Amino acid sequence: MEQRWKEIIAEHRASGLTAIRFCKEKNINKSKFYYWKKKLSGSRRVSEGFVSVNVPSRHQDTHFVIEYPNGVKLHLQSKLSQSLLRELIYVEPQQ
DSSP states (O other): OHHHHHHHHHHHHHHTOOHHHHHHHHTOOHHHHHHHHHHHHTTOOTTTTOOOOOOOGGGTTOEEEEEOTTSOEEEEETTOOHHHHHHHHOOOOOO
């Protein structure tokens, strides 16, 4: 069921339509659509939205902030080891 709603939400994003218009055209219950859209936005996987950042050596003391969808902010210095960074940003998959 969850996979199907992911597909529906992705189809809506690609459509360019408002949620109300999309639901009407696809004969989808608006309440269910909004429920699943909210539910799926809170269960993002770790790999979504991450980008590679290359820091030139002259900027080794750069300060980074990672902001999660729930508003939590993680402040980091660029001198962190990859293994420590991985531990700090790891989110255990929801069961």
